Every structure is written in structure tokens, then in C-alpha cells.
């Protein structure tokens with residue numbers, strides 16, 4: 001890097017979770033580059049604004065085909081108002097517009113989904129007819145397949161908003177990402193008292209309830225060709241996480257799915273071999289297609305898995 005003091009602006013959404021994630025990126029950059037001057041710019045996205053319709057309908061309601069949590073951040077990147085956009089990677093479309101790239105990811109948090117309930121006993125303990133809130137088609141289809149006797153309802157809002165809805169008995173259970181809960185300070189082993197209600201967390205194993213592509217990963221998007229930003233991101237990038245999420249996102253891209261496609265996927269990586277397992281749920285519900293592939297090249301593993309399911 002050059003001798004002169006560098007200044008970089010980080011762009012983030014304004015939710016509690018987004019701000020925690022942005023702080024993690026800023027901390028990693030400050031440790032790697034003590035001289036770096038950092039600022040943060042909070043940007044409101046379409047997904048933050050449109051809470052009136054179901055998440056899966058927001059893009060259509062806005063006349064766009066993707067990126068409801070990312071579009072405004074990309075506009076700010078393009079305008080030079082920010083240099084690095086911080087995203088929950090699973091909210092980032094698999095195909096980016098020209099001029100942008102995901103240059104890196106931080107070390108991944110746990111990838112599991114978590115059932116949050118007032119009752120004890122996890123998923124097995126939920127009585128028939130219980131109402132489970134989620135806005136994810138993947139979670140809905142997967143749950144309906146595992147527990148057809150439960151009722152899935154669409155529930156929007158950021159993590160604290162949803163926890164409050166459960167506390168207020170708007171539903172009997174929630175499905176949320178462990179990554180988000182942990183980053184907001186919840187511990188899976190410890191019930192939390194939220195608005196006067198005791199909430200229990202039951203992580204669902206990733207080989208029985210399959211996570212979203214990129215779940216738990218913080219993605220760092222820059223302007224393609226911005227060498228300064230690429231150098232910053234490159235120095236805090238986690239290579240193992242990056243290999244895994246490249247495979248997961250490539251698989252999703254090959255399926256031509258967007259953020260709402262009911263696809264569950266999980267990868268493991270031992271530094272040499274990347275293994276990916278997937279379940280693709282039919283839109284009409286029911287039994288998923290199952291597949292698995294492994295190899296050393298993330299994109300080739302994704303292609304192999306895709307072709308094995310075709």
C-alpha cells in the first residue's frame with residue numbers, strides 16, 4: 001500500500017445485525033491496517049423499506065428482479081460514496097451487475113438454522129398445528145416436508161422484531177439463522193428473556209435442515225478494478241469460507257435461483273477437498289432432490305452437483 005494515509009468508507013444497512021457485521025469488518029481492517037482511516041455510511045435498502053408485502057414479493061412489487069437488500073449499496077459503491085459494501089452474503093444475488101464483485105468474505109459463523117420456541121423439546125416437541133413464522137421459501141418448504149402437520153406463516157422484519165412477535169404469541173415458533181442470533185448476542189445453550197417471555201433456541205443440524213447458500217458469511221463487495229479496496233479486502237479474507245461460498249453460490253446460480261429459491265446446501269472444506277450436499281425443494285412442496293459432490297475446485301464441484309441433479 002502507498003505511504004500516504006488511506007481513507008475508506010464502509011457501507012452497511014442499518015439493522016442491528018448489519019451494524020454488528022459492519023463493526024466486525026471495521027475491526028478486522030483496523031487490526032490489519034492500523035493507519036487506515038475508516039468511516040461508515042448507513043444506507044437504507046428496498047428490503048428495509050418494503051415491510052408491507054411478503055419478502056418473496058418485494059422484488060416484484062418494486063419491478064426489479066433481484067437485490068432488494070443490496071441495490072442501494074451498489075448504487076453508493078458506483079457513485080463513490082462508499083468503497084466496501086458489507087452484506088449478509090445469503091442476501092446477495094448470485095449474479096452481480098457489471099462493475100461489482102464480491103472480493104472476499106470474513107470467517108464464517110455457524111451456518112445452521114435455529115428453531116426458536118417458548119416451549120421446550122425443539123422441533124419434535126412442537127405440537128401439531130403449531131404456527132411457525134418465516135419469510136424464507138427454503139425454510140417453509142423444508143419444514144413442510146419434515147413436519148406437514150405444522151402451519152407455516154410469512155413473517156417479516158429484522159431479527160429483534162421477529163423475536164418480539166414470538167414473545168407476543170403472533171406465532172408459536174420462528175426459524176432464524178444461528179449466525180444472526182449469535183452476532184446479536186444470543187447463546188444457543190441459554191434461554192433468552194425477550195419482552196417478558198422465555199425463548200428457547202434449538203439449532204437444527206445442517207445435514208437434516210439444510211442452510212441457504214452463503215448463510216452465516218459476511219460478504220464484501222467492491223467496485224471491480226478498485227485495487228485499493230481489493231487489497232484491503234484481500235488481506236482480511238478467509239480463504240476456506242471463500243472457497244465454500246463460491247461453490248454454494250455457483251450451485252445456486254446454475255439452478256438459476258434467486259434468494260427465494262427453495263434450495264438448501266451445505267459444504268465442508270478440509271483445506272484440500274470441498275464437499276457439498278444439497279437439497280432442492282419442488283415449488284409445489286414434497287420430497288426434495290438430493291445430491292452430493294466433492295473435489296478441489298469449488299466451481300467444478302458446483303457444476304458436478306448441478307449436473308448430477310439435472
Ligand SMILES: NCc1[nH]cc(CCC(=O)O)c1CC(=O)O
Nearest residue numbers: 088091176177179180215216217
Ligand atoms: N434474510 C435475512 C437475513 N440475512 C442474513 C441473516 C442472518 C445472518 C446470516 O445468515 O448470514 C438473516 C436473518 C435470518 O435469516 O435469520
